[in-house]
Amino acid sequence: MAIFLLLLLLLLLVSAVSGDEDAYIGVNIGTDLSDMPTPTEVVALLKAQRIRHVRLYDADQAMLLALAKTGIQVTVSVPNDQLLGIGQSNATAANWVARNIVAHVSATNITAIAVGSEVLTALPNAAPILVSALKFIDSALVASNLDDQIKVSTPHSSSIILDSFPPSQAFFNRSWDPVMVPLLKFLQSTGSYLMLNVYPYYDYMQSNGKIPLDYALFRPLPPNKEAVDANTLLHYTNVFDAVVDAAYFAMSYLNFTNIPIVVTESGWPSKGDSSEPDAIHVLNNTGTPKHPGIAVSTYIYELYNEDLRPGSDSEKNWGLFDANGIPVYTLHLTGADTVFANDTTNKTFCIAKRGADPKMLQAALDWACGPGKVDCSPLLMGHPCYEPNNVASHSTYAFNAYYQRMAKSPGTCDFKGVATITTSDPSHGSCIFPGSSRKNGTLINGTSLAPSSNDTSSARPPQSYGTGSFTTSVMIGVLLTGAVFL
Secondary structure (H helix, E strand, C coil), X not given: CCCCCCCEEEECCCCXXXXXXXXXXXXXXXXXXXXCCCHHHHHHHHHHCCCCEEEECXXXXXXXXXXXXXXXXXXXXXXXXXXXXXXXCHHHHHHHHHHHHHCCCCCCXXXXXXXXXXXXXXCHHHHHHHHHHXXXXXXXXXXXXXXXXXXXXXXXXXXXXXXXXXXXXXXXXXXXXXXXXXXXXXXXXXXXXXXXXXXXXXXXXXXXXXXXXXXXXXXXXXXXXXXXXXXXXXXECCHHHHHHHHHHHHHHHCCCCCCCEEEEEECCCCCXXXXXXXXXXXXXXXXXCCCECCCCCEEECCCECCCCCCCCHXXXXXXXXXXXXXXXXXXXXXXXXXXXXXXXXXXXXXXXXCCCCHHHHHHHHHHHHCCCCCCCHHHCCCCCCCCCCCHHHHHHHXXXXXXXXXXXXXXXXXXXXXXEEECCCCCECCXXXXXXXXXXXXXXXXXXXXXXXXXXXXXXXXXXXXXXXXXXXXXXXXXXXXXXXX
């Protein structure tokens, strides 16, 4: 099966995570790149894309300095290889806070510390000192009067939740109760949150076909296909919601009902190898069935594709951007005034893919100018966009006109895989493309009008596609219902 790359519009429904805080979408910044951008370049990309929340996997000094005076909210991390020392020594924890937090916090907006990562499953020998490490870090923050500003928690793999469906029967692996109970008490007493890594992609890939792809990808399901929790009668339309609610119910099972959840990692790879046929990036954010309207702040995994990561091809392709800052796909977060793309003016265009099959392009062109109701008159001989007179050039104009006419909706720049998104204006000479900021008397507000029902001069008759089924429409309300994303 071919690998698909979907362009997703993430509808960020901003709603309260807790009393006075708004849900947000952030990004994780990994560094396993052969050509890792400098901290200054990373921050320039964040600012250009108006990304306001980031998570670092360490407390890199150069990165913290580069983030100074940007206002970007930063979660720094205690790496697992430093956890034992901090968990066994209050003084070591205090030194870590002094060096990595106190030294930077006056200029860099540090708002959280993630102590370790998936410790219970990745580093179980350190589990006995995990809560001590959190407490020692928090004590150092208290001593510096920073505990109200900076929350302390630790990210968990969702695999610590057993029997996650139905969510109402979910519980944490009971062998970890000696850690989870004091951990949750700490989070509750400090007003912090449970950090959870949620990967529907892995749930889907490891389900042996039991989890439908649509259920993993937030695609709309008919009511009879929704998963229903028989105990609560809550309906679940995607894996993400079910896992987040399972965590809420698991905490409730231990008598903790008021600890919010922040998803510290979630995403979907944009590319996989032949053994991973369904690598598609999708995200959602609308509130879970258990807590509708209470969105979960979520960090997208991740900012860059990391080519040095070991493992399968998909492991190297979770990023929003490549090392040069070029978007792997365009991802918009509306409602949060945020755009993930290399075009901060929200100008995107749909063009024919380089090297696409000319026959596929011609068929798609015929559909766009016919059933797609695109005004293709600029492509007629003697008109502004006739030259260059080839199928790729004409298809690019028609694809983009359709994409703009459909308000850049998800899936409207696909055309059975022969179209792609660009942020470069394809207008040339007197040929002004719909959506361009360039002036042209034949355009209205930058978008060409579709032909009227009695105007046949511009619509070519459809050939092989008469139903308009080129687009793969994925309506998502973003990653993470509890969001972000895609």
